[in-house]
Amino acid sequence: MAIKNVNYALLGVGGVGSALVDAIAGARDHHLKTYGVKLTACLVADSSGALVAKGGLDDAALRGAVAAKAKGEKVSSLEGAIAAADVAEAVAGLGPGTVVVDCSATDATVPLLIRAVTGGQKVVSANKKPFSGPQADYDALCGQPRFVDRVRHESSVGAGLPAIAALQRLVMANDPVKKISGTFSGTLGYVMTGLQAGRPFSEIVLEAKQLGYTEPDPRDDLGGVDVARKALILARGLGWRLEMSDVDVTPLYPPELAALSVPDFLAALPGLDAGFKAKADAAAAAGEALRYAANVEDGKLTVGLASVALASPLGSLSGTDNLVEYYTQWYDPSPLVVRGAGAGAGTTAAGVLADMLELAFTP
């Protein structure tokens, strides 16, 4: 049996990068037996620097880098590490066919990723920043015609959910997509389920914050920017050309609460309860439910509160699951639906790993 060795360079050793290292180690025998594929880490980097070995890092080095990060240390402090300024050159030096895996959360990787795809390397990204930044970066990364054989970024939307894979198949089949509607935030799903159950908005948000479901400043979730980034990536997958500034985002809080300190914002939340209750009651009376949804339709991308039929897939959702509806020539009036957990380091890393395996079969 011929073994196909695939070298990769890992950027980012936080939660997702660490989960990926574990997943690859655990999948080694399975990948060999089922696919004849062996994945070899040749570089592991954080923002400070990298460990590099063209012939493959040993497991101890790889796990050392992950462990250092977990302890709050920097990769550059490890023995044999190169400095941040030398990482791009080291990645390029790994040669064509290497898969550059972005598990970071910064747009600082963009030049390196563009250099990789243009230099015959491949890119897999869980990082949504490079694909939701300027259209020009997206074009350079995804190609025209598209670099189907070289670039995958499934985990940039809905973690490991095959939302982009499903979309890509619709586009390949030339099945015209008329509308995409989706929820892309487990946190906001939790809030909507609470509203549907008749609970006060402020109480749900405070609970979600205590449970660690929200960012330290809940406005980072309630503002909808993260949802907008994901919807932008799907719209670009359709071939739409637009920028984040073209997305019409309506936050779940009014503008006058935007400038408050976090404690003052939290104290002001009960003032929103009556308004949300009225909206939730009106939705329920109409056989509908509130969702914080993205809508891609008629050339416009909107993100905000929507009232959807209870009998629809989005209406049947509860809890923190993500859900995407695709309305096309063949999926209409009933959409194609992909649903499931849309967050978490494990499922995000699983999406990255599937992307890596898919690219193992392209030249």
Added chain:
Amino acid sequence: MAIKNVNYALLGVGGVGSALVDAIAGARDHHLKTYGVKLTACLVADSSGALVAKGGLDDAALRGAVAAKAKGEKVSSLEGAIAAADVAEAVAGLGPGTVVVDCSATDATVPLLIRAVTGGQKVVSANKKPFSGPQADYDALCGQPRFVDRVRHESSVGAGLPAIAALQRLVMANDPVKKISGTFSGTLGYVMTGLQAGRPFSEIVLEAKQLGYTEPDPRDDLGGVDVARKALILARGLGWRLEMSDVDVTPLYPPELAALSVPDFLAALPGLDAGFKAKADAAAAAGEALRYAANVEDGKLTVGLASVALASPLGSLSGTDNLVEYYTQWYDPSPLVVRGAGAGAGTTAAGVLADMLELAFTP
């Protein structure tokens, strides 16, 4: 811009094959612009024979073959056609890299498909027979290690729904799949929705037959064998090795109705109404609903009537949509769900076309 030309041979020019020819013609500009890919038909066959042109059939010849079939004529009657006995050799003669596309519904294509994959050609199939026949045929077609670069058969399960694509990504990510539950029959979905609404079983089946939702003999749907074939294909996608005879299928009618003529069977249906009503009422009282579902779990594959929680994805289903739930390490307790239309020539052909495009990027 380098254009990648992909030659294909089309087996079967019925509803799906015809829809595929239309879809490919309609997608020509899109495929060139978006992917730099051009699909060229070099052979088109039915069971009687084929038209062949190594350099590509012109559109008139291709459409002529489809039109002949639609008029009840045979491809072998067309000018320049070769006989059925010569088709396998002609397909092989198209050389490596050719995509052999099976839009037939017979297991007679199996030897030709196996010869194709072993000879460096690729296979895309909407035909479920080759993948739900003997395990040995499946192994020869799908390979060990798997021929990810050479074989796709998405439309053999749930038409164009990305059910196999989603499963394949879970397997690539080594995310252990504990259970798959799904409905794979629009007809039986329609029956279950009717039962849930309190309608008599016999009335729903007769209506479905009049609407053309069922086969001429409704037992071909109610018997569950088609559902079992699809579930078997998903189980094999997990790496399970089993035969159709290992699937535990419980039809929706009792054994004593199996040997009746179609009119006698239809006349006997009202005798089943009380039993179904009792089951539907019991399900409703428990906050559940009846579904005709396949279950892949603990090494066993069962197909039959099941009562599922209304709040679950399967419970939220209505009408003719198909739905598949995957429970894995990362999708538990909430499963990964794929849902949508699971039948129809258009969506089936769309799945075939997406498979063809994916394989355009492998060597």
